[in-house]
Amino acid sequence: MAVTTDSSLKARAGAALAAPVVWLAGLLNVPLKTWQRATGTGGMAAFFLAPNMAIFGIFVLVPLVINFFYSATSGTAYFLQDRTFVGLEQYERLLDCASYLDPATCREDLFWKAVHNTGLFVVLQVALMTLVSVITALILNREIVARSFWRAVFFFPVLLSPVVVGLIWRWILQRQGLLNFVLYEFGGEPVNWLTERSWSIAAAICVSVWAHMGFYTLILLAGLQAIPRDLYEAAEMDGTRPARVFWRITLPLLMPNLLVVIVLALIRAVQIFDEVYVLTGGGPGTSTLYLTQYIYEIGFASLLRNPGLAAAASILMGLVLVVLTLIQLQLGRRGERKAARE
Amino acid sequence: MSSIVTFLSRRRDGRSWHWTDIVTWVWLVGGLIIMFGPAVWLVGSSFKTPGQLAEFPPTILPYVSQKAMVEGYDKPLTLYRVMQPDGSTKVMAEVRRVGIVAQMVDPEAPGEIVKVNISERRPVRQIGFATENYVEPLKKNDFLLYLRNSVFVTLTATLITLFTNSMAAFALSKYRFRGRDLVMVLIIGTLMVPLSVVLVPLYSVVSAVGLFDSLWGVILPTVATPTGVFLLRQYMLTIPDELLDAARMDHASEWQIYWRIILPLSAPALAVLAIFSVVWRWNDFLWPLVVLSRKELYTLQVGLNTYAGQLNVQWHFILAMTVVTMIPVVLVFVFLQRYITSGIAGSGLK
Numbered sequence: 001m002a003v004t005t006d007s008s009l010k011a012r013a014g015a016a017l018a019a020p021v022v023w024l025a026g027l028l029n030v031p032l033k034t035w036q037r038a039t040g041t042g043g044m045a046a047f048f049l050a051p052n053m054a055i056f057g058i059f060v061l062v063p064l065v066i067n068f069f070y071s072a073t074s075g076t077a078y079f080l081q082d083r084t085f086v087g088l089e090q091y092e093r094l095l096d097c098a099s100y101l102d103p104a105t106c107r108e109d110l111f112w113k114a115v116h117n118t119g120l121f122v123v124l125q126v127a128l129m130t131l132v133s134v135i136t137a138l139i140l141n142r143e144i145v146a147r148s149f150w151r152a153v154f155f156f157p158v159l160l161s162p163v164v165v166g167l168i169w170r171w172i173l174q175r176q177g178l179l180n181f182v183l184y185e186f187g188g189e190p191v192n193w194l195t196e197r198s199w200s201i202a203a204a205i206c207v208s209v210w211a212h213m214g215f216y217t218l219i220l221l222a223g224l225q226a227i228p229r230d231l232y233e234a235a236e237m238d239g240t241r242p243a244r245v246f247w248r249i250t251l252p253l254l255m256p257n258l259l260v261v262i263v264l265a266l267i268r269a270v271q272i273f274d275e276v277y278v279l280t281g282g283g284p285g286t287s288t289l290y291l292t293q294y295i296y297e298i299g300f301a302s303l304l305r306n307p308g309l310a311a312a313a314s315i316l317m318g319l320v321l322v323v324l325t326l327i328q329l330q331l332g333r334r335g336e337r338k339a340a341r342e
Numbered sequence: 343m344s345s346i347v348t349f350l351s352r353r354r355d356g357r358s359w360h361w362t363d364i365v366t367w368v369w370l371v372g373g374l375i376i377m378f379g380p381a382v383w384l385v386g387s388s389f390k391t392p393g394q395l396a397e398f399p400p401t402i403l404p405y406v407s408q409k410a411m412v413e414g415y416d417k418p419l420t421l422y423r424v425m426q427p428d429g430s431t432k433v434m435a436e437v438r439r440v441g442i443v444a445q446m447v448d449p450e451a452p453g454e455i456v457k458v459n460i461s462e463r464r465p466v467r468q469i470g471f472a473t474e475n476y477v478e479p480l481k482k483n484d485f486l487l488y489l490r491n492s493v494f495v496t497l498t499a500t501l502i503t504l505f506t507n508s509m510a511a512f513a514l515s516k517y518r519f520r521g522r523d524l525v526m527v528l529i530i531g532t533l534m535v536p537l538s539v540v541l542v543p544l545y546s547v548v549s550a551v552g553l554f555d556s557l558w559g560v561i562l563p564t565v566a567t568p569t570g571v572f573l574l575r576q577y578m579l580t581i582p583d584e585l586l587d588a589a590r591m592d593h594a595s596e597w598q599i600y601w602r603i604i605l606p607l608s609a610p611a612l613a614v615l616a617i618f619s620v621v622w623r624w625n626d627f628l629w630p631l632v633v634l635s636r637k638e639l640y641t642l643q644v645g646l647n648t649y650a651g652q653l654n655v656q657w658h659f660i661l662a663m664t665v666v667t668m669i670p671v672v673l674v675f676v677f678l679q680r681y682i683t684s685g686i687a688g689s690g691l692k
Contacts, residue, residue, distance in 0.1 A: 025597075025601050028597060029595055029597050029598060029601075032595060032596070032597040033595045033597070036595055036596055036597070041517065041596060042517070042519050044513075044517070044596040044597070045513045045517035045519045046513075046519075048509040048510065048512050048513035048517075048596075048600065049509070049510050049513045049514070049525065051505075051506040051509060051510075052506040052507060052509060052510035052566050052571065053510065053525070053566075055506065055562060055563075055565055055566040056528075056529070056532075056566035056568075058547065058551070059544065059547065059548070059562060059563035059566065060532050060535065060540070060563075060566065061528070061532070062543075062547055063540040063543035063544040063546075063547050064532070064535055064539075064540055064543070066543045066546075066547070067539070067540055067542065067543040070542055070543055070546075078542075078545065078546045078549060079546060079549075079550065080546065135369065136369070136373065139365075139366050139369050139370065142362075142366055144366060144370070148680075150370055150373075150374075151683065152675075152679055152683075153370075153373055153374050153377050153378065154373055154377060155675075155679065155682075155683060156377055156378065156381075156675060157377060159621055159625075159671045159672075159674060159675050159682070160381075160625075160668065160671060161624065161625035161627065161643055161667060161668075161671065162625065162627055162643075163625075163627055163643040163646050163647055163664075163667070164646075164664055164667055164668050164671075167384075167646065167650055167660060167661075167664045168380045168381065168383075168384050168664065169380065170650070171383075171384060171387065171657065171661065172380055172383065176396070176397075176398040176400070178380075178383055178400070180398075181398070181399050181400055184399060185399075210376070210377075210380075214377075215686060218683055218686050219686065242362075271536050271538050273538065273628060274627045274628060278647055278650065281651070291538075292538040292628070295538055295541055295542075296538075296541065296628065296631075296632070299541055299542045299545070300541075300545070300632055307542045307546075310541070310542050311542045311543065314538065314539045314540070314541060314542065315539070317538070317539060318535065318539040321535075321536065321539065325533070
């Protein structure tokens with residue numbers, strides 16, 4: 001009884017809160033009906049699309065188009081009309097290198113440093129991410145007690161903001177932090193996790209894997225659960241060894257999801273910024289300076305501000321992302337076609 | 343006890359243990375520690391005093407030093423347990439400290455000042471929470487302002503997102519018109535344009551329309567989410583057209599159809615989008631960092647980063663404010679996690 005009063009109270013409170021909105025919506029009906037009579041249902045489609053497409057056009061499409069103009073101008077001003085047209089000079093400047101393998105020989109050595117760092121980060125992070133997510137998904141797919149609890153455990157950091165992730169780990173990895181304390185308890189020497197070159201790179205990779213692996217695990221788990229049970233039962237009846245079951249049934253059937261995960265992880269890794277920026281600030285030196293931070297600093301923060309150069313760099317990065325996204329869409333379409341056939 | 347062990351070691355299929363079961367449990371328990379441990383450590387540390395945060399090795403629980411009023415002194419003095427030459431310990435109060443030597447008094451005999459080497463004493467303390475870590479930055483610093491800005495940005499952006507995205511999704515799912523496919527291609531196409539690629543031109547567009555350094559400049563560029571339109575459209579496609587036709591027979595206007603039929607029926611998809619939008623907007627960092635320059639407009643994320651980037655990091659405040667920043671997301675996680683996981687598993691959106 002008490003429960004029903006409570007819920008009806010809640011419903012009444014909700015209705016009271018919604019009342020002004022409903023009233024407003026009713027009021028809107030009068031002019032909109034006139035509009036509908038004047039333009040027909042086609043006009044109504046335009047009306048429904050208008051707010052979203054206006055915002056979309058101004059804040060997504062226009063910037064996308066004028067980015068190309070930016071990359072063809074120079075100067076420190078932000079408004080296009082105050083900038084000088086220089087053609088492809090910014091791209092020439094970015095790509096002016098004696099050897100692409102050695103950033104020091106490039107005119108924009110910082111850009112190439114960021115490209116190299118990002119490349120290394122992408123390869124190692126995606127490899128580690130895929131490995132950890134696959135293992136976790138396989139384990140979560142077993143017959144375990146309280147599966148949804150364990151799934152939530154691995155998913156938890158996905159929701160945290162990158163700033164929170166960066167700060168949590170900065171606190172743990174600092175010289176007097178928890179990790180060095182654990183090392184000390186086991187008799188080890190403290191390590192400067194965030195101020196030593198190679199450790200800072202490892203920290204950036206591990207922290208970003210920590211923060212995002214739950215997301216990929218979830219996709220892989222959905223893929224594992226979609227594998228028909230009877231395949232496993234048949235394999236068991238034939239007495240197939242578990243390793244063989246994995247290589248011959250699980251892995252091939254998981255492959256579409258695995259590919260999607262790898263491509264998604266690649267797309268995200270190329271754009272890595274927030275959590276590493278908060279964690280290391282790109283340091284020590286430039287060892288964890290990645291492309292997005294380079295674009296941000298050349299575009300806004302640095303004394304050597306050069307929005308044209310930042311725009312050119314962002315377009316080069318965008319090209320990589322477009323290629324990766326096209327692969328992803330292709331994979332998705334192939335998956336759909338396969339599903340349609342079945 | 344043994345029944346607990348039997349319960350935990352019981353397997354659904356009733357078979358005996360295999361080495362993979364051990365790997366499973368090691369991985370799960372290790373995962374529990376690695377995933378939750380850092381956040382738990384953060385919360386624990388956020389209640390420690392600055393002095394305690396600087397300690398190494400750190401204590402697991404937060405402690406506060408005990409203080410006592412001593413006759414002849416205006417302020418309460420910190421108590422220490424001092425090693426006596428004969429090996430026993432005695433509680434004494436510190437008057438002042440010069441280098442490694444502390445001048446201390448016995449609370450029972452306050453007249454006489456004793457010089458003690460600081461290596462021969464330990465503070466007297468008990469478990470306690472330094473709640474001033476939370477109160478002070480909210481009161482003295484601008485964190486209350488940042489919190490308000492973050493709440494405003496999150497709620498406003500989510501409302502506008504729900505409204506505009508659902509209208510667009512309605513048009514794209516229930517009307518046939520010229521250019522519909524083009525609009526869809528444009529929307530899907532921009533899924534591949536992340537913020538970092540249009541950072542510079544977006545900044546100049548936002549400045550040109552006069553939204554630079556304002557909260558609306560943070561909100562508006564984020565609300566026309568292609569994922570939102572896509573998610574809602576997919577859901578609305580499953581609403582039967584006959585329902586709409588029946589309403590039209592009853593002389594309902596198109597607006598009423600949207601408002602009275604489509605929106606209530608799309609409630610599950612709207613809920614998923616709302617949850618995602620709240621998490622996205624609450625966590626946004628790079629764009630607010632670029633577009634906000636006045637300190638009083640900072641969101642929590644930008645404010646936290648600014649304070650954490652100072653030369654002399656005040657960790658006791660930073661940790662407490664990090665916990666505050668984490669709270670809404672943890673609430674979403676605890677109560678609404680299954681909507682999010684089903685949303686991701688269903689559509690791969692994040």
